[in-house]
Amino acid sequence: MTFELNHLLRDIVEKALLLSLLHLPPQGLLERLSSGVVVGDGGFVMALEKRGYVKAGPWTAEASAEHPEAVKQLHREFLRAGSDVMQTFTFYTSEDKLSVAGNGTAFTCREINDSACRIAREVANEGDALVAGSITQCPSYAQGKGKEAVQAQIREQLKVMVENKVDFIIAEFFHYIEEMEWALEEAVKTGLDVAATMAIGARGDRTGVPPGQCAVRMAKAGAKVVGVNCMFDLDTTLDTITKMKEALDAEGLSPFLMTQPNGFHCPGVGREGYLSCPEFPFAMECRTVTRFDVRKYARAAYNLGVRYIGGCCGFEAYHIRAISEELQKERGGKLPPASLKHESWGYGQRYSSTPYLRERVGREYWENLVPSSGRLQPPSHGFHPAPKD
Template sequence: MAPTAAKKGILERLDSGEVVIGDGSFLITLEKRGYVKAGLWTPEVVVEHPDAVRQLHMEFLRAGANVMQTFTFSASEEKLESKYFEIAEEAVWAVEVLKESGKPVAATMCIGPEGDKNGVTPGECAVKLVKAGASIVGVNCRFGPGVSLKTMKLMKEGLHAAGLKAHLMVQSLGFHTPDCGKGGFVDLPEYPFGLEPRTATRWDIQKYAREAYNLGVRYIGGCCGFEPYHIRAIAEELVPERGFWPPASEKHGSSWGSGLNMHTKPWIRARARREYWENLLPASGRPFCPSLSKPDF
């Protein structure tokens, strides 16, 4: 019997140019499913309803995710006011401690294009994290796909200017946030119970995945608001680069609505093409609502 081949580690995958797909939202998703109360949003569901957490992991896995992150947000014994890394100095401390484990360190900050709370630019944040020992750097949460990619571009430029190299990682919100300030979506008046009109479509996320890949990002995933179908959109968009379909899509192949070819309505059959969805400007159906809002801060 031949020995089982050793699994490749994350750095081995990234060093070879392989795309690594992260998972998505747990807090907001499990709140929507009725397992977690809004407020502190402590992951009490891990103890009280572990099957719900396990099921969501399975959904992200089936959708195409390679990495399952533990659901530990707000679960520290110290009950920290914020588990986010919004200050570069704090993130550097965390990297330095994690390096002692001998494991590869991925460090993502919760910042937008304006940088951290102390005015450190995204480029400077990336440089500090890499110098501290992080092999993978990037951003997570607080901002949507478009804004997060702007931040990633600034991080990449900062590393290039400093002559440093690192793998890039992005896990944006599953919501559109062009009108957010420095604090991101938590400052929006819609947070947390009125965000649904801002939800990204799967087609938005396919565009996000392609733009991230073209930018040089090889770890691509999501954060709050990212449902399994969003992760599947990433996996489907990057089939040419990955060479295979995710389990949730392999039966049907094409991700651009080819199944609509069998629809009984001719106008819906006409939508079975990529160009239709790429150029669609979806309506919200909310006639008296503004397109943007004013953050509280």
């Protein structure tokens, strides 16, 4: 037995040494998308606001420099849940946004972005994850300062990300396709692969450009991956990406598709998305999607042809784990470490000491459950689906 064990250990060590000598680089984003599905991460700004590290209102990401351990811990939770990408926590981190009154940050764009890149890389190296440098919309666009002013802000962010050798760029949370095109023009110059996601619903961008046209313009501007993120719920996001796919197919374009919706039920909202919910931002818990809602979304997205599937605001680590578990087969049978403490469809309840809880197991029970808010009175505010439309 000892001889066999030593022989097995020797084989393992020899194989490990051989792999290290080969210096095989990890697969990049496009290679991973070509061979399977990439699981994104979840939301940072709202999660860290609840934990006391982000200020609601500005929603800027100075926590990456001010409280790096908090950001690192959230990255680790997403990695453990199955995320294949560590997206830098650099949301709203342009100098023009940081200078807005009320932010109260003493950190520069460079300091925040540099720290965010280093944190993301450290955690990515703990698994087999890629690092995505995230750039977002700039106030300069809405202020009418023009293309050069906006691109100057974008260049400052990209410069730090290139210096830190991120694996690819995500241009996300853009409300206007024109601004997105300006950002992509700069992002493509880095030579890195670029993904582009707009914060729009089925009605299109803030000027009325339909989602299909937005997708076509993003692809023609050089994005290898296109889609939508944040602002809208699971169902609206699926509807929007369907419209994008139809337009791309009609134009003979075939970028990879990506969805990262928010984690709140908000049907019927207008172009402002979940911002128009009276509970936003401090009482959204009653609208939170369940892990079973997310499994349904992940399957539907995959069946539509989406291959980069993640979440945004409201998506916690257990939501990302739900994506990983739903797409286990498509991910080569791989389950994330967090699944060691979780049995799908509630089967862990079999070990409960309470008899009636042991009955709450199985897909039929949990998939068909419509959760209650737990409140006996109706909402205190009327819901206006589109306050600015």
